[in-house]
Amino acid sequence: MTQDPRHDPNRKPTLLHKIEYWALKTIALFSRYSPPLLIDGLSSALWRLLAPRMRRHPRADRNLSAAMPELSADERHIILNKMWDNLGRTTTEAFALAQIADDQESITFNFSDDVTAIMKSDQPAIFVGLHAGNWEIPAIAAERFGKPLMGIYQKIVNPLVDQEVLRLRNRFYKGGLHAKSREIVSRIRRGISNGYSIAIMADLRDSYGEFVPFFGLRARSTSFPALLARLHKVPVVAIRAVRVGIRRFRVDAVVIDLDSGPDRAAAVRENTARIQQQFEGWIREDLSQWMWGHNRWGIH
Numbered sequence: 001m002t003q004d005p006r007h008d009p010n011r012k013p014t015l016l017h018k019i020e021y022w023a024l025k026t027i028a029l030f031s032r033y034s035p036p037l038l039i040d041g042l043s044s045a046l047w048r049l050l051a052p053r054m055r056r057h058p059r060a061d062r063n064l065s066a067a068m069p070e071l072s073a074d075e076r077h078i079i080l081n082k083m084w085d086n087l088g089r090t091t092t093e094a095f096a097l098a099q100i101a102d103d104q105e106s107i108t109f110n111f112s113d114d115v116t117a118i119m120k121s122d123q124p125a126i127f128v129g130l131h132a133g134n135w136e137i138p139a140i141a142a143e144r145f146g147k148p149l150m151g152i153y154q155k156i157v158n159p160l161v162d163q164e165v166l167r168l169r170n171r172f173y174k175g176g177l178h179a180k181s182r183e184i185v186s187r188i189r190r191g192i193s194n195g196y197s198i199a200i201m202a203d204l205r206d207s208y209g210e211f212v213p214f215f216g217l218r219a220r221s222t223s224f225p226a227l228l229a230r231l232h233k234v235p236v237v238a239i240r241a242v243r244v245g246i247r248r249f250r251v252d253a254v255v256i257d258l259d260s261g262p263d264r265a266a267a268v269r270e271n272t273a274r275i276q277q278q279f280e281g282w283i284r285e286d287l288s289q290w291m292w293g294h295n296r297w298g299i300h
Contacts, residue, residue: 017161043088063299079288090134124196130279139151153178205294222272
């Protein structure tokens with residue numbers, strides 16, 4: 001794996017990096033100390049105004065049309081407008097995660113009995129999440145239960161912004177947040193052996209992943225969670241945070257029923273499909289809370 005020169009740890013921040021960083025710090029300041037109704041609403045309005053003019057909007061519309069061909073253009077427009085609203089609110093909430101975490105009324109839990117047992121135990125688990133509602137909130141849920149997490153994330157090109165984002169999220173990942181790299185597999189496996197649960201966003205396209213059905217279309221999907229579960233004999237828990245009000249969320253979680261058959265490759269492929277099937281069911285409940293702009297199916 002060749003290192004992207006943009007992620008060279010010795011690379012000095014550019015003037016543009018510094019401008020982006022201070023813009024981020026300004027937004028963070030307003031996000032933490034302005035009334036949520038005001039700052040989240042303003043961010044939502046800006047995203048709904050500007051996002052339809054960006055290149056991700058046509059992709060989101062193509063993806064939604066391919067996945068849900070029965071929807072009219074007007075229906076897709078309404079869904080995507082709500083999607084950008086959600087992203088706008090998620091943006092400012094990202095800078096107020098500590099306040100949300102410290103507000104005991106901000107999150108309610110909708111866990112099956114087996115999930116509750118896992119959350120209260122010392123047993124590690126693989127938590128698979130998706131970019132719906134506010135995808136940072138499940139880590140707060142783990143903290144509430146005292147479940148130590150290790151997380152995997154995509155390193156941000158701007159090193160100053162990357163450091164700030166890590167600082168905002170580190171509290172919820174006792175085992176650290178680890179950028180994707182050639183060492184990530186060994187780090188994660190050591191983490192599981194040391195009792196850490198693993199948090200993985202598993203709804204994005206993975207160029208090396210398994211082709212499994214997703215909204216009736218073949219989609220390359222990460223098989224890493226299913227493989228880790230197989231190797232370490234730990235459960236896979238699908239988890240999401242549903243937006244139910246202003247900085248108010250309901251966290252849902254279910255244990256994925258895993259195929260434990262003797263053929264490892266077949267079982268990993270089947271379990272990858274079961275994870276994506278759970279995600280699809282959740283997304284269908286409210287199409288507007290999932291981010292349709294990702295290159296999920298490679299549709300151009």
